[in-house]
Amino acid sequence: MPAECVTVAIFRQPTPYTGSKLALGALMETQRVCLVIEDNDDIRGLITVVLTRAGFDVRAVATGADGIAAAADPSVALITLDLGLPDMDGHVVARAIRALSTAPLLFLTARSEQDDHLAGMASGAAAYVTKPFHPQELREVALRLCPATAPATTDQASQQA
Ligand code: CA
Secondary structure, eight states: OHHHHHHHHHHHOSSOOSTTHHHHHHHSSSOOEEEEEOSOHHHHHHHHHHHHHTTOEEEEESSHHHHHHHHTOTTEEEEEEESBOSSSBHHHHHHHHHTTOOSOEEEEESOOOHHHHHHHHHTTOSEEEESSOOHHHHHHHHHHHSOOSOHHHHHHHHHHO
């Protein structure tokens, strides 16, 4: 099935396939950029697929250092941050990003303890999703933090899809 081939390709690419982005951008006037910081390849691929389907232009990186560098781009409208990164403590990454960007920060973490939740809020998290998460939960939280700004063109896009 061609659809399955496309899905597999997206999962194996850290960055979204850019060929279709031009066509999608023409339909959706203001595609919001979402920076995804996640070291696990499978989870990064899943987040990328979910948020791309939710209308975001996803930029995915695997380390805290790359995430901080990418967060300096003012076009970033939403950031998802895995707290368990190999190179830096997630809360340190969060505070560094907070100094660079006003984009809402969505924490994604396997840790579910209340202490981590409170520490996350202290680090500037706008929302918190605990792994394993349902794709619909991630989609809803992302769209609540960063709603689509052009509903008319979004409707047009979905009618053509
Ligand atoms: Ca991780």
